[in-house]
Structures are given as structure tokens and as C-alpha cells.
Amino acid sequence: MTGIGSSAPRPDxxxxxxxxxxxxxxxxxxxxxxxxxxxxxxxxxRIQSVDVTRARAAEGVRVVLTAADVPGRNxxxxxxxxxxxxASDVVRYVGEPVAVVxxxxxxxxxxxxxxxxxxxxxxxxxxSVEEALAPDAPALHPDGNLxxxxxxxxxxxxxxxxxxxVTGTYTVGMQDxxxxxxxSGIAMPTSGGVRLLANSQWIHADRNQLAAVLDLPPAAIDxxxxxxxxxxxxxxxxxxxxxxxxLALASGRPVKMVYSREESFVGHVHRHPAVxxxxxxxxxxxxxxxxxxxxxxxxxxxxSTSWAVVSNAAAFAVGPYVCDDVEIRARVAYTNNxxxxxxxxxxxxQAAVGHEAQMDRLADALGIDPVELRLRNALDEGDLLxxxxxxxxxxxxxxxxxxxxxxxxxxxxLAVPGGTANVTRGEGVVRGTGYGIGFKAGGMPEGIRDxxxxxxxxxxxxxxxxxxxxxxxxxxxxxxxTVVPQIVRTELGVADVTVLPADTSVGxxxxxxxxxxxxxxxxxxQAACRALREQLVERAHEYHGHRFGxxxxxxxxxxxxxxxxxxxDTTLLGLDDLVPPEGLEATRRYDHRPTTPFGAxxxxxxxxxxxFAGHRAVADVDVETGLxxxxxLDVVQDVGxxxxxxxxxGQMQGGTAQxxxxxxMEEIQVERGRIRNASFTDYLVPTILDVPPMTTTILELPDPxxxxxxxxxxxxxxxxxxxxxxxAVRRAAGRDLFRVPIRPWDLTxxxxxx
Amino acid sequence: xxxELDVNGQVHTVEDVAVWESLLTVLRDRLALYGSKNxxxxxxxxxxxxxxxxxxxxxxxxxxxxxxxxxxxxxxxLDADPIATEVRCALVAAGGVQCGFxxxxxxVTATGLLRDQPCxxxxxxxxxxxxxxxxxxxxxxxxxxxARAQAELGR
Numbered sequence: 001m002t003g004i005g006s007s008a009p010r011p012d013x014x015x016x017x018x019x020x021x022x023x024x025x026x027x028x029x030x031x032x033x034x035x036x037x038x039x040x041x042x043x044x045x046r047i048q049s050v051d052v053t054r055a056r057a058a059e060g061v062r063v064v065l066t067a068a069d070v071p072g073r074n075x076x077x078x079x080x081x082x083x084x085x086x087a088s089d090v091v092r093y094v095g096e097p098v099a100v101v102x103x104x105x106x107x108x109x110x111x112x113x114x115x116x117x118x119x120x121x122x123x124x125x126x127x128s129v130e131e132a133l134a135p136d137a138p139a140l141h142p143d144g145n146l147x148x149x150x151x152x153x154x155x156x157x158x159x160x161x162x163x164x165x166v167t168g169t170y171t172v173g174m175q176d177x178x179x180x181x182x183x184s185g186i187a188m189p190t191s192g193g194v195r196l197l198a199n200s201q202w203i204h205a206d207r208n209q210l211a212a213v214l215d216l217p218p219a220a221i222d223x224x225x226x227x228x229x230x231x232x233x234x235x236x237x238x239x240x241x242x243x244x245x246x247l248a249l250a251s252g253r254p255v256k257m258v259y260s261r262e263e264s265f266v267g268h269v270h271r272h273p274a275v276x277x278x279x280x281x282x283x284x285x286x287x288x289x290x291x292x293x294x295x296x297x298x299x300x301x302x303x304s305t306s307w308a309v310v311s312n313a314a315a316f317a318v319g320p321y322v323c324d325d326v327e328i329r330a331r332v333a334y335t336n337n338x339x340x341x342x343x344x345x346x347x348x349x350q351a352a353v354g355h356e357a358q359m360d361r362l363a364d365a366l367g368i369d370p371v372e373l374r375l376r377n378a379l380d381e382g383d384l385l386x387x388x389x390x391x392x393x394x395x396x397x398x399x400x401x402x403x404x405x406x407x408x409x410x411x412x413x414l415a416v417p418g419g420t421a422n423v424t425r426g427e428g429v430v431r432g433t434g435y436g437i438g439f440k441a442g443g444m445p446e447g448i449r450d451x452x453x454x455x456x457x458x459x460x461x462x463x464x465x466x467x468x469x470x471x472x473x474x475x476x477x478x479x480x481x482t483v484v485p486q487i488v489r490t491e492l493g494v495a496d497v498t499v500l501p502a503d504t505s506v507g508x509x510x511x512x513x514x515x516x517x518x519x520x521x522x523x524x525x526q527a528a529c530r531a532l533r534e535q536l537v538e539r540a541h542e543y544h545g546h547r548f549g550x551x552x553x554x555x556x557x558x559x560x561x562x563x564x565x566x567x568x569d570t571t572l573l574g575l576d577d578l579v580p581p582e583g584l585e586a587t588r589r590y591d592h593r594p595t596t597p598f599g600a601x602x603x604x605x606x607x608x609x610x611x612f613a614g615h616r617a618v619a620d621v622d623v624e625t626g627l628x629x630x631x632x633l634d635v636v637q638d639v640g641x642x643x644x645x646x647x648x649x650g651q652m653q654g655g656t657a658q659x660x661x662x663x664x665m666e667e668i669q670v671e672r673g674r675i676r677n678a679s680f681t682d683y684l685v686p687t688i689l690d691v692p693p694m695t696t697t698i699l700e701l702p703d704p705x706x707x708x709x710x711x712x713x714x715x716x717x718x719x720x721x722x723x724x725x726x727x728a729v730r731r732a733a734g735r736d737l738f739r740v741p742i743r744p745w746d747l748t749x750x751x752x753x754x
Numbered sequence: 755x756x757x758e759l760d761v762n763g764q765v766h767t768v769e770d771v772a773v774w775e776s777l778l779t780v781l782r783d784r785l786a787l788y789g790s791k792n793x794x795x796x797x798x799x800x801x802x803x804x805x806x807x808x809x810x811x812x813x814x815x816x817x818x819x820x821x822x823x824x825x826x827x828x829x830x831x832l833d834a835d836p837i838a839t840e841v842r843c844a845l846v847a848a849g850g851v852q853c854g855f856x857x858x859x860x861x862v863t864a865t866g867l868l869r870d871q872p873c874x875x876x877x878x879x880x881x882x883x884x885x886x887x888x889x890x891x892x893x894x895x896x897x898x899x900x901a902r903a904q905a906e907l908g909r
Contacts, residue, residue, distance in 0.1 A: 013846035016854030017861055019789020019829035023854075026788035180793045180801055180855040180889050229791070229855030230889050261794045477853025477890045646849035646895075653892030654852065680798035680887070688883045688893040696894075 181229015659721020
């Protein structure tokens with residue numbers, strides 16, 4: 001039986017390889033209409049008027065809606081609801097929705113959308129944090145342009161005792177999650193409400209925001225997760241969800257919408273671009289004495305999750321190193337750039353680019369091996385983080401670094417980074433090896449009361465006991481739908497486990513983000529199974545006359561295995577004798593241990609658990625052309641307990657690839673608020689030729705407070721991959737690098753892009 | 755225009771196809787063959803890969819009219835194909851599937867590759883799959899799956 005610790009295959013795997021798995025873009029309902037969105041062409045403008053007369057009269061059009069048609073609160077957002085569903089008086093970014101259309105065919109909807117006449121008065125956009133925070137800048141929102149500042153201070157940073165001081169300013173470009181499936185879904189009216197099938201990372205958060213927008217009670221809105229073609233943070237905020245519901249309710253018909261790739265680029269939030277200014281002071285022996293850091297993040301036009309991203313950047317700004325004297329300030333501002341929010345790694349990615357480049361340069365300045373320098377400063381159990389929170393449990397930092405250090409050398413012949421184009425014969429190719437390590441918190445921080453709910457049922461079918469599970473947790477490709485049945489098989493000894501579709505008929509599972517779902521929903525499933533186990537033992541007592549309670553108290557072991565209830569490895573009863581015809585069920589909620597908000601000077605215990613990974617990268621750089629090929633990339637990650645080792649490796653490898661993208665090629669280019677490369681032709685996602693062979697090493701240092709000891713596995717590899725690649729390229733090219741993605745002209749003396 | 759399309763061994767008559775409609779649109783919206791995915795519409799991602807007269811093509815870059823008189827095979831048409839069967843089994847077993855949006859495209863492309871070059875080396879496999887983007891897996895387990903499928907087919 002494939003319980004926890006086995007690499008059970010995905011239950012949806014067969015449907016997916018046959019092309020029969022229904023993604024949200026594949027859904028069709030008889031009589032459905034197609035929606036299309038009218039978007040702002042301006043980064044910042046006042047709306048003078050919106051005229052929908054011609055659009056409404058166009059062929060096939062059923063409804064055209066503007067801000068005036070939003071029945072409830074015309075605002076949404078995960079932290080503050082500052083983002084209009086449809087802009088009414090002002091647009092604050094290029095692509096902001098102004099109106100929506102539903103028509104009989106997608107083409108009719110698209111053409112009608114082009115007939116909506118919006119008169120704008122253009123305003124001068126604020127296109128950087130600097131512009132937005134200038135004293136005379138106009139306020140984009142009622143509370144001004146600063147979304148949040150986080151200050152974390154411990155000790156007293158001072159240059160006095162430092163033998164070496166290294167400073168650097170690093171820039172991180174705007175990355176896109178670029179999930180292969182674009183935003184899509186269907187909404188349909190129901191008696192008294194609406195049903196939505198769409199992609200999401202958290203259907204209850206969607207529902208709560210929709211309830212306010214639609215002015216309906218949450219219970220009148222049924223949100224069902226439809227097949228998600230990747231998420232990586234892009235599905236945390238709602239996108240087309242409210243538009244679909246509005247159109248369905250207004251037309252009385254089901255309405256479907258699918259974003260094009262170009263629309264997807266403007267339709268969801270991105271990873272925050274950041275500027276990070278660092279100063280590290282160290283003793284000659286490498287001991288880190290102090291770190292000063294200022295981080296500015298561009299939040300774009302609306303808040304999304306900026307509030308939490310910036311605190312993550314601040315909390316992990318030093319990296320996994322001991323340092324008693326720190327001074328960190330991180331800010332995020334509103335601008336007229338595309339809104340930024342969640343993406344895998346969530347603030348820690350940007351910080352790691354800075355702290356790891358600093359550690360490398362510090363190692364150079366001191367003449368110490370970069371891995372050795374990191375080892376000398378590695379966080380250990382009980383060490384205090386900049387927030388004053390102690391690192392509980394065994395620290396994996398040393399283990400990760402030692403594993404990386406002891407990897408065999410790479411023997412592959414030098415690659416020609418130009419690939420098949422063969423722009424040179426490789427005369428200028430140089431190899432470099434680099435390292436990176438990073439960490440973040442798993443779970444929701446800062447005192448948020450986060451929980452997950454699971455419902456588990458045992459029932460008899462054809463003389464066998466089978467289990468069903470329902471949670472609202474979003475399967476987004478990460479493999480939760482594999483992990484959940486593994487937990488049920490382990491806990492209840494039942495082979496046949498079905499995971500029912502995620503919908504809002506059960507309590508919230510929280511978000512499939514922050515690497516938290518195996519921990520949280522896994523914990524809820526475990527708890528529900530254990531409640532069922534108690535019911536079974538209770539029934540066994542009634543059924544067989546054994547006094548199980550006493551036996552348990554006397555140290556006897558009762559277990560459920562292979563459909564049997566066993567006492568000290570002796571089979572007593574088949575589960576089919578214990579499960580009544582109507583079945584047994586249990587619903588349980590799982591809460592992680594409480595955390596605190598950031599107190600004065602950013603001190604507190606804001607985080608649930610800490611999750612770590614490190615990489616070694618080997619890169620070949622053609623210093624004549626500035627082209628790079630990563631030839632080997634090895635990752636070591638601590639996951640506490642690998643519930644499904646193959647799935648864990650998949651997270652490590654996939655996260656690593658996204659880190660390669662940020663290091664070398666992935667950047668949304670924004671010019672005065674306008675995205676210049678909103679396509680897969682112009683925004684480069686790593687291909688199978690860009691991602692090198694990898695080795696994966698899983699460490700299992702259990703978290704005693706987490707179910708089965710698990711630690712979040714989804715994000716850490718994305719954090720350390722980018723700085724490792726940057727480090728390898730830096731070694732190869734023999735020059736300091738201060739931004740990602742690294743561009744060819746950062747590596748050569750060729751003229752830069754004008 | 756009216757088209758007669760040979761898709762998965764069956765001739766379909768499709769009415770009122772606009773001249774600008776892609777093969778992908780017709781497969782999905784007219785023939786309800788949703789296995790071919792639309793992710794970029796520029797031929798960059800390979801999610802819509804199908805076989806046209808045995809050649810792997812991006813169906814988003816082929817006009818539906820161009821497919822007339824040719825044999826089109828989508829991922830659904832590979833259900834009983836022995837090479838595709840091994841590719842599919844290996845992808846699931848090796849963990850080469852996560853969100854699965856790119857997966858049908860990989861199945862089609864890999865099947866086309868292994869038909870022509872059953873013993874393709876790893877670099878050749880990577881080169882052949884370079885037109886298929888996957889955002890979830892980092893490709894390692896896809897490469898591993900193709901090797902497993904080759905081993906099974908070579909028995």
C-alpha cells in the first residue's frame with residue numbers, strides 16, 4: 001500500500017498524459033457565452049466617460065458591464081481591497097479592466113470589447129519606487145504611495161570592529177510566474193447565487209472577495225476548483241473571477257473566459273522587482289559582524305500581497321547566517337507599473353540575490369573559500385534570527401553546505417553557450433562554479449490565524465472499505481492530491497482512497513502557497529483520520545466486547561493496516577465489520593502553532609517554521625558573446641520528512657528551473673508602465689536545453705511540531721538557485737554582477753543596450 | 755468554408771470555418787478534442803503539438819484549411835499507440851507530470867521522436883523537446899521518462 005514515504009504516482013496522472021484531464025480552459029456548458037475584458041491602454045489616467053452603446057448593439061452581444069454595474073464593493077485584494085473590479089474614475093496601470101463583455105462567441109466578444117469607447121485624460125505615471133516616494137509625487141491611493149515599511153533592528157551595527165566591509169547594490173527584475181495554463185473559468189447563475197469553476201490557489205479567499213463584490217452572502221457562492229495549469233503565486237489573487245460572476249448574473253447564462261497569453265501577462269500579478277543595498281562587515285577570520293540592508297520593492301498599482309512580500313524580504317535579508325547586529329529596512333511602494341504580488345519564494349528570492357552575492361564578495365575580499373565562509377557563519381539550532389526568533393530544531397544549514405561542498409566535480413566538456421547557432425567556436429568559453437543557499441518561512445506569518453479543514457469518510461463498497469476525502473485545498477500541480485491519499489492509507493489502512501473535487505462545501509483549507517499545504521491540509525487529513533480511528537476503536541469495543549481503552553492504557557498497540565484492525569500485530573477485525581452501512585465520517589481543522597506580529601524593531605516570533613535549500617551551479621560563459629549555459633545544477637534541500645520523495649524532487653527541480661530563469665533570462669520589461677514583452681516569444685521561459693542535468697539530495701530533519709515532521713517543500717529551491725547561478729557566472733566571467741537576470745552585455749565589454 | 759479533416763483516423767466535416775482559424779481552434783472548439791492545449795498561440799510552447807502526416811507541428815501555427823487532405827493525430831488519437839503508451843506510463847511513473855498542462859504536447863512530441871529515432875541520445879532527446887515548455891518539472895523527470903520509455907520499447 002502506498003502510504004507516506006512512498007513515491008505513489010499521481011492519481012490524475014493517467015488522465016493528464018492522455019489529454020483527458022479537464023483544465024479550466026477545457027470546460028464547456030451548453031448555452032454558454034464568452035466573456036472578454038476591456039483594458040486600459042494607459043498607465044495612469046482619469047476616466048472621463050465610458051460609452052458602451054456601440055458595444056451593446058454589436059452582433060451576438062448579451063451584456064456589457066462597467067463599474068456602475070458592480071452591485072457590491074468595487075474592490076478586491078488579499079490584504080486590502082484596493083483594486084477595482086472595474087475601474088470607475090481612474091486607471092492605475094496598463095491593462096487595468098474597465099469593462100467586460102459577454103457575447104455568443106469569443107470572436108464576437110473580442111470585437112464588441114473593441115467598440116467600448118472610453119475617454120481618458122492621461123496623467124503622468126509614477127514608474128519607479130523613487131518617483132512614487134518623491135515628496136511631490138501625487139498619491140495613487142488615499143493613504144499615499146507607501147504600502148509598507150518594515151524595520152528590523154538588533155544590536156548595534158558598527159564598522160569599528162570590522163576588518164573588511166563589503167557594500168553592493170543589487171537589482172532584481174520583474175519575473176512572471178508564466179504558468180502554462182492561462183487564466184480561465186466558467187461562472188453560471190444558480191437559484192439565488194452563482195457557481196464558479198476556475199483556477200485558484202485558495203477558493204475560500206476567492207469566495208469571500210466575490211461575496212463583497214457581488215453583494216451576496218458567501219453561502220450563495222459556490223466556488224469549485226477547476227483543473228489548474230500551474231500557479232506559482234499567480235492564482236492567489238482573483239483575476240477574471242469577479243468578471244465571470246458579474247457577467248453570469250447579469251446575463252442569466254453561463255459565461256466562459258480564457259485569457260490569451262498576452263492578456264495573462266497583464267492580467268495577473270508578478271514577482272516584485274527590487275533594489276537591495278547591502279553593507280556587510282566581517283572579521284578577518286570571516287565572522288560576520290554586522291549587516292545593513294535597505295530593500296525597495298515596486299508593488300505596482302495595487303497592494304495584492306505586497307504587505308507580506310516585503311516583510312519576508314526583510315526577515316530573510318541576512319540569509320541563513322548568524323549575525324547579532326543587523327539593521328534592515330524594507331519598503332514597498334505603489335507605482336503605475338503592473339501590480340506585483342505572490343510568486344514562489346515570496347520576497348526571499350529577491351533577498352537571496354543580495355545576501356548571497358555579498359557573501360561571495362566577502363569571501364573574495366577575505367581570501368576565504370565561499371563555502372567555508374558560509375559554514376563559519378551558518379545558523380545553528382537555537383541561534384536567533386534578525387527578528388529575535390530562535391531557530392528551533394536541528395538546523396540543516398551546515399548539512400546543506402557540506403553536501404554541496406562534497407559533490408563530485410563536474411567533468412562535462414565545455415559547452416558552447418551559443419548552442420546550435422554556433423556564433424563562436426567557443427574560444428572565449430570559461431567555466432565557473434558557484435554556490436547559493438537560502439531560506440524562508442513555511443506557512444502564514446505575523447500572527448495570522450491560519451488553518452486547514454478536511455473531511456474524511458469511510459464507507460463500505462462491494463464488501464470492501466474505501467475512503468473519501470474532501471478538502472478545499474487547491475491542487476495546482478504540486479501533488480497534494482497524491483499526498484492526501486497517502487496520509488489516509490497510512491492512518492486508516494485503507495487502500496482505496498478517493499479525493500473529491502475541492503469546493504467550498506467544506507471549511508477553508510487556506511492557500512496553496514507559502515509551502516504550507518502538505519503541512520496544513522496534511523495535518524487536517526491526519527487529524528480527521530485519527531478521529532475516525534477513535535470511532536473505529538469505539539465500535540470495535542461495542543462489537544467484540546474487548547475493552548480497548550484499557551488495552552491501550554496498558555501499552556498495547558492498536559493499528560489499522562490493510563483493511564484490518566490489529567492489536568499488537570494480531571488481526572482482530574476487518575474494517576468492513578466496523579464501518580456501518582451509512583459510513584463513518586469526521587471533519588477536523590488543523591491549526592499551526594501561533595505566531596506573533598512584528599513588534600518594535602521588527603522583533604517577535606512571526607514565523608511558523610523555516611525551510612532551507614542550497615545549490616551548486618556550474619556555468620560556462622562565452623566572454624566574447626556574453627552567452628551563458630548552465631551545465632550542472634545540484635540541489636540539497638531539507639524537507640523534514642519526504643511524504644512522496646519523487647514529488648519532493650519534482651518541487652526541487654521545478655523550483656530550481658524557475659531560479660535559472662530569473663538568473664539568466666526571465667524579465668518582464670516595463671517601459672513607462674507598459675509591458676514590452678507580453679508573449680512567450682519575447683519573455684523567455686527556460687527550455688529543456690536551458691535547464692541542465694541536476695542531482696537532488698533530500699535531507700530529512702523532522703520538525704517536531706509539524707505533522708509527520710514535514711517542512712514545506714515548494715519554495716526553497718527557487719530561492720537558492722538564482723544566486724548559485726549568478727555566482728557561477730560571476731566566477732566564470734571574472735567580474736562582479738549586480739543584477740538578475742544577467743544580460744549578455746553585463747558579461748562583456750560590448751556596448752550596452754541603448 | 756467547409757473543411758473535411760482527417761483527425762485520429764476519422765474524417766470530420768466542419769462547417770463555417772473562418773479562413774484565419776487555426777487547426778488548434780478547430781480541434782478544440784469544433785471537434786471537442788481538448789487534449790491539445792492553447793498556451794501561447796505563437797508556436798513557442800508546444801502545448802498544442804499534434805502529428806500532421808507523422809510530423810510534429812504546433813497546431814496553433816497551422817491554419818485549419820492547411821490540414822485538409824492530411825492525416826492529423828492528436829494526443830487522443832495516440833491512446834492505443836504502443837510508443838505513446840510507453841511514453842505515457844513512463845511520464846507518470848517517473849514523476850514527469852505535475853500540473854499536466856504541457857504534458858499532452860510532450861507525449862505527442864516524444865512519440866513522434868521515438869518513432870523516427872528510437873535510440874535518440876539524451877542530447878538528441880533534449881533538442882527534439884526544446885520546443886515544448888514545461889513550467890513545473892524543470893524537465894529532469896521528463897528526460898528520465900523518455901529514457902525509461904526507450905528502455906521499455908527496446909526490450
